[in-house]
Amino acid sequence: MANPIQTKHTANLHHRQNILMIVYHYVHNIHSFTIPSYKVSVSYLNKKGLKTIRGNDWTSQRLFRFLQNAGVSGLWGIKNLKAKPNLLAVSNEV
Numbered sequence: 001m002a003n004p005i006q007t008k009h010t011a012n013l014h015h016r017q018n019i020l021m022i023v024y025h026y027v028h029n030i031h032s033f034t035i036p037s038y039k040v041s042v043s044y045l046n047k048k049g050l051k052t053i054r055g056n057d058w059t060s061q062r063l064f065r066f067l068q069n070a071g072v073s074g075l076w077g078i079k080n081l082k083a084k085p086n087l088l089a090v091s092n093e094v
Helices: 004-030 039-046 061-069 074-077 087-093
Strands: none
Touching: 004 039, 004 061, 004 074, 039 061, 061 074
């Protein structure tokens, strides 16, 4: 039987990876020439019905902290990434 804590951790990690890829796609493909503001990015996430890990709506501060915790220096950092971010690969190395 799977450890429930480990299962929840894995589910949270997959959720974080999914959100990070959506933000990456949004910044690179929808706003290909400029970096969108946090307010516009948060509005996009909320309109898509995406929630934080805790089930809350996104705010500018939550998005900023989420990106910081993922090791990216904000939307500017997402825009300047050469490769798609992969939290799952980082997790497997630990």
